[in-house]
Amino acid sequence: MVAQDRFRWHKDARLFAGQSEVPRAIEGESDRFCALPAFPAFDALKALTTAITQQAPFCLSDHCLPDDIACPPGAFLTLTGGASGQPKAVRRSQASWIASFNVNADRFALSSGDSVAVLGHLSHSLSLYAVLEALHLGLDAHVLADQSPRRQSVCVAEAGATILYATPTQLRLLARGAAAPLPSLRLVLCGGGALDAATRAVVKRLCPEAAVHVFYGAAETSFITLADAHTPEGSVGRPYPGVDLRLLDRAGRPTSDVGEIWVRSPYLFDGYALGSSTDTRWQDGFVTVGEIGDLDADGHLWIKGRRQRMVQIADQMVFPEAVEAVIAAHTRLPCAVLPRGDALRGHHLVAVVETAAKELSAEEIIANCRAALGLLAAPRRVFFNSDLPLLPSGKIDLNALSNWLEGQI
Template sequence: MSDSLFHWHPACRLLEPQTPDDVLDALCAALRDGAGFTIGETGLARLPEEQGILQSRSSGTTGGAKAIRRTHGSWIASFRVNAEVLGVTPADVYGVLGAPVHSLALYAIAEAAWLGADLLCLHAQRPARQAEALRDAGATLLYATPTQLRLLCEAGQALPDLRHILCGGGRMPEGLRARIAQLCPNAALREFYGAAETSFIAWGDAGTPEGAVGRAYPGVEIRIDAPAGEVGEIWVRSPYLFEGYAEGSSADTRWRDGFVTVGEMGRLDGEGCLAVAGRRSRMVTIADRNVFPEDIEALLLAEPGVRHCAVMPRADPRRGVHLVAVIAGPCDGDTAERLLALCRGAFGPLAAPRRVIGLADFPLTASGKPDLRQIAARLEAGE
């Protein structure tokens, strides 16, 4: 197997059910040819003069659109790691819940194709149908975000054949691990942390302490730009890093001495476990206290009925800023007061959101994350 080019292992089968999808078809063809390509919401285009290059386009959750450029080899290196650590063989069946334009799903599809596992792409299916398809195909390995896993759990379908679940793209709400364990009793759940620019940074297992995502992924070096045990910016050096932005830029992303940061904050404990606090650009200071909206979002997302949530800053003439929580769907007075009381109990009256707002058409990015720019614009417009 080449270390520098994607390929389609002869043992890999694209399983039913598949919904007709031009982007997925083009991606599979590019993987078969080892072609360089760029992929995003508008589709896939080959890069005929740049074999071995992948450019994934991001609409951006908080900033402008970017094209993240990396080599095929930067992902192939982690394919080999996962095959060894997880024991992946052509007998495995990968379940992928996200669309191929989302970097997590794109990675999972490329990994399955390269390692020869069968592949079940379910992004066009409802959660209940996804659960049925995973059961019927005997899926053994699943890549998903916390939101996708929550929706899958709501379907209530037992998935005893799953032996590995890799969860990334956000924090895991309280209680989700227990729900997954009930429906997938034979699966080892590995929460991991990374970014489209860095790929894997850290991952955990059953022994990871509460509140931490895990230890450094094999081959990764993590540094925190703060005294030991304190919260600081996360810097990473590894074989899996991107080359740079082919289009656009990010003020959060910076290079220094071979390390890169994407503006995330966190801390390392004495055992090397990484806890992620949130994005530096989203952190707000209220009454001389640094508050990460991601902490509040994780608390609210653990509540039944809260499918999507974004905690947003609003100007405050007395304190400079206060927070509001925006959730998907309707929100009556009783629900709002219950959620606010929950936040006040966990974070205190100053850091807790001042209001809860329900949006019937909650804006999401292509990757299924809250579109913070759109939500901010709608708050400004007074919705």
């Protein structure tokens, strides 16, 4: 019998890798940790569901894990995105995700008539979460990670999927590859990055019947806030049900101004099984991963950026994320902003915009940033790249992009 604090494969749920249905595994009980490959999708799902039905701890990864990595019964490991460093293995209880399954079931009226489409590989926590939630609640799940964006759109339509879990990058690629809208979708759940206005408009055309909700969180915290159509542009929304937020200043005191975001909830991780972060700290049941933000009078959270990406330029502290938001709003294109050493000011910023278009003006982008953010925070140079490097999570690979920039400057 499956324990209440363990993942399950509900009797009504079916699981597909593309068009191939994954057979049910034999139930059992095992405490042995299972290191599982994240692709190809069919093999990954078969291994995952075997671990679930055996009630074994597990981790899905794109790469080989160390032989000495371990995980206790009732827990599992997920990997961080690794956008600015090596991915870490996050250890959390299965109960920490099950708690939010029940919240989502109530908030989004999930039922056995729903079917979920998942676009990413299972090494990405958003994709893994979507599959486990569907199986646990009794929904069909269609994992389309091995398909091209065009084929993914066809599979969504043929399956009549009603719920889509995806990152902003995956949504842009899906919309670019789709030959027609996807009217069966009633709900798009987006995580893994900010959903800019241009991508939101694309999603509205692609999924005309779908409500769009954007989750903000981290592998260590799971859900922190939830944004919907009524959320002010630029905010990541109000706290997710069950989440308690507080902001602390540099002295560690509560503040109503800009501060470090600390979270307490039933959804938090237990610790790292691989790697570490000086930005991740615990205090009185709250945890922070080094994100900086502020809350408005209506309880909406506004993210300034990540402490580890904060750059000092002369006497000013600048968040590259704020510069990226200004450029994305102006160009309506994905972009990244990175620091470079500067003998006079310590650092300066450069931007890379994803486009092959020749009509975009680097000078205009810089001038717009100067008007919005000031001289020091504006990038000194703007480069164009038709294909920004991505991590398996769908986020921009900042390390790879930094190496690419070395050949351009």
